[in-house]
Amino acid sequence: MVILPYKDRLALFSRYLQQLVMESLGKERDLAGSIVHQGIAVYGNKGSTDQHAYVQQLREGVPNFFATFIEVTKDRAGSSLEVEPGVTSGDYLSGLLQGTRRALYENGRASVTITVPEVGPRTVGMLIALYERAVGFYATLVNVNAYHQPGVEAGKKAAGSVLELQQKVIAALQAKGDAGATCEELAAAEAPGEDETAFKILEHLAANPGRGVAKTPGKTPFDAVYRWVG
Numbered sequence: 363m364v365i366l367p368y369k370d371r372l373a374l375f376s377r378y379l380q381q382l383v384m385e386s387l388g389k390e391r392d393l394a395g396s397i398v399h400q401g402i403a404v405y406g407n408k409g410s411t412d413q414h415a416y417v418q419q420l421r422e423g424v425p426n427f428f429a430t431f432i433e434v435t436k437d438r439a440g441s442s443l444e445v446e447p448g449v450t451s452g453d454y455l456s457g458l459l460q461g462t463r464r465a466l467y468e469n470g471r472a473s474v475t476i477t478v479p480e481v482g483p484r485t486v487g488m489l490i491a492l493y494e495r496a497v498g499f500y501a502t503l504v505n506v507n508a509y510h511q512p513g514v515e516a517g518k519k520a521a522g523s524v525l526e527l528q529q530k531v532i533a534a535l536q537a538k539g540d541a542g543a544t545c546e547e548l549a550a551a552e553a554p555g556e557d558e559t560a561f562k563i564l565e566h567l568a569a570n571p572g573r574g575v576a577k578t579p580g581k582t583p584f585d586a587v588y589r590w591v592g
Contacts, residue, residue: 363402364420366409367432368459371481375432376406379493386497386508393505400504410458417462421469429466429473431459432489436480527553528563535575535590542578542589564588 363383365376388401405416409431420429437452444450459475466473476492478485501508530552535543549560561584568577568588578587 363404364416364427364429365404365406365432366413366429366459366462367406367434368409368455369432369434369481370408372432372434372486373408375486375489376404378490380404382493383497385511385514387501387504387506388513389506390513391506393507398504398506400506409462410455413458413462417465420471421466425471427471429471431463431473431475433459433475433477434479434481435477524559524563527556527559528567531560531563532567532574532590535588538590540589542587544580544587545584548588 363379365379367373367375383402383404390397390399392398392400406412407415420427433456437450437455442450442452445454463473463475476489478489498508531548534548534552545561545564546557548564549555549557553560564575564577567573567575574590574592576589576591578589580586
């Protein structure tokens with residue numbers, strides 16, 4: 363799913379839709395508990411500039427997407443600036459939208475265009491309401507719960523366990539004193555099987571002054587010795 367709003371004030375809209383759609387529909391199981399792996403990947407940004415990052419693939423790559431153009435008919439309050447004789451910046455925006463849509467159509471790529479008169483609280487609210495209802499309706503069609511996020515919760519719990527391990531690593535280094543220890547030694551004592559996580563923690567602490575950890579490099583990154591310096 364590609365979102366292409368052609369208006370500076372809608373530059374963050376595709377990011378909002380990324381969270382709405384992917385968080386609501388990205389589910390491993392349906393309401394019956396069966397594994398279904400549902401989800402729709404969302405990307406995009408301001409169409410007038412960021413379209414150059416992905417339109418080449420949209421037009422000529424794998425046709426596994428649908429694109430939505432968001433058109434705003436009113437350019438701005440007051441007169442639009444001319445960027446060349448007889449052509450305003452708003453004309454360029456309209457031309458880019460129409461041209462990109464045509465280029466996709468000519469190569470068999472379908473798209474949808476949503477047109478709003480201007481960007482304001484009412485129209486933005488209407489766009490949000492439209493997509494929220496569409497997502498809720500789609501969730502019922504594929505039989506998933508759009509209103510819980512076990513994957514998000516799993517990430518938070520995992521982050522918490524990393525921070526707990528960090529405290530254990532720091533305490534172990536403090537106990538070692540000047541002798542210090544390698545990542546492998548610390549992981550074996552405090553978190554068997556978590557060598558990589560311990561390594562990332564130690565590297566992060568050693569890279570930031572004031573965190574109390576000094577690093578003495580070894581022949582390989584894994585031979586480095588870490589010491590608590592307070």
